[in-house]
Amino acid sequence: MDKLTLCIPTGRLKDETIVLLSKMPSWPLDFNLNSRKLIFEDPLLPWNIILSHPKDSSTYVEFGAADIGIVGKDILQERGNEVYELCDLQIGICQMVVAAPENLTAADLFGKDSLRIATKYPNITRRYLQEKGINADILYLYGSIELAPVIHLTDAIIDLVSTGKTLRDNKLKIIEKLFPVSARLVANRISIKTKMESIFTFVQQLKEVIGDV
């Protein structure tokens, strides 16, 4: 079978992903990816591994730099990558939500004459506003989105929420849930044909580890 190139995002998802991978039968004992290297092409490993920025792994896969990859559903929704989504890893679970200051209801918020929303996800936000028929300005920020309404920079935010603690600490609450988010296994649309057997086996083994059969 062909050796697959697998793209793993760095950051929060990396450790959880490796826990799952290390339970797969083909994973070599005592192998760790803790060095600073970004590419692992070790004969011991059943796959070549690339470590990417969390937002880039689906793009690596789309363009064929990796055959398969792990990526958050939020990134897939935001970037619209043309890839096969094969398996839900059930890690990195959270929600994409609209959140606003605690004292506002949905009616208060959407009834405002002019609305401004802060987000790291401008495309998801634009689609959401279009579908709801809401007029709003989108303010694209890189981080600490929850800060924006607190300092009256925006009226609301669209962002990921897992436990909701950050929202509560900043006196914000969820107005609407957009969609659930978790890590996904994606595959390149050509690799899934040229390396079908390898990808099929990978998906089966991964599903057994997750308990999704």
Next chain:
Amino acid sequence: MDLVLGMKDTHPQEVLKKRDIELKLRHLFSSWGFEEVETPTLEYYSTLQKVIGEELKDRLFQFINREGKLVCLRPDFTTSIARKYSSDLIGKNKAIRVFYDGKIFRYPSSPLRTESELTQMGLENIGDNSTSVDAEVIALAIISLQEAGIRDFAVDIGHVGFFRGILNASGFTSAFQQQLKTIVKAKDFIALKHFLEKNPPSEPKLVSLLLDFPFLRGKKEFLNDIHDRFPRNHQFTIALERIQRVWDILTDFGLEQNIWVNLGLIRDFDYYSGMIFEGFSAFSGSPLLAGGRYDELFGIFGQDRPACGFALFIERLVEVCEKSQPDITQSFKTYTIYYPPEYRKPVFILAQKLRKQLHAVIVQEQNNVSFSLKLSDGLNEYTWTNLNWDDIFKQIQEAIENG
């Protein structure tokens, strides 16, 4: 100066590679009896809107022309060719074999990419719905890739009847069928699983079949293996028989090592009605060619005619050639002759002679230089100076003959 977003210049070296491939394909298509046709760059939106899918509608370059009508840059050639031959009453019942070569324009599918202009070369066989035409079109697709110098490739063959058969057997309302189609086209098999759990189809074996969709691929035996997993209906039987017959013809052509059956194959264009196929190489993340049978397209334009064809993505072919054979570089020899004005006449005659022998010759008249000749093939340069005319001519001929 700024380039328009999504547009790019192509450098001479790359143009050379493109033209080389286009030339080979032009010879190939002509030798199989196809004639080249040109269609306009612009089409009315009202023409395209009848046939292209919702997703592609959002990706059209469109604007208002001087008549106040909405016009678009063509997003493909097949629609334009169908428009042309369904309104052409001359040769109404004649079989038509045409090919095309040109640019198509589509905004990228994601706002995070830019590429918007592609070169497509392809052919259409209009007026014949026989299996042998299906096979001939696929054979030409395979030979095109071989001629273009692609070494390691595969062509997957499917049929829209498999998915349509599944939709029919599902017992879903047309709204649910539409939802299912959207999910499958988006290749989101997690959403598909949730959808099927919430809305179980009336035929239970469809669930595992749909979830396995990316993996329904194999050689001819696979058609027998898969037989029991599909629901028995008219569409499925027709599709299966057609693929089997196409496979047998391609086997007779000696092309079976290049082809695969892929029952999960789905094309973006909605106008396909029968056999569909896609060609690809491990060196490109996107298909190198795509096509199929589209008997319903002409009917939309008012005249029923069966048709079958495919299009190749020329830039992707160049990319694959470069990645798979990086050591092969093409160089074009150019000879430059520097001469003083008094030699203008003999140099002109010499240059014309060389050009007729298909050498590229640049002549440069310079005052105050002694007569000199510079030969340059892009890598090496040879210069002769202060020679007399007869010697020069002899030397040039020798140098060229020795490469």
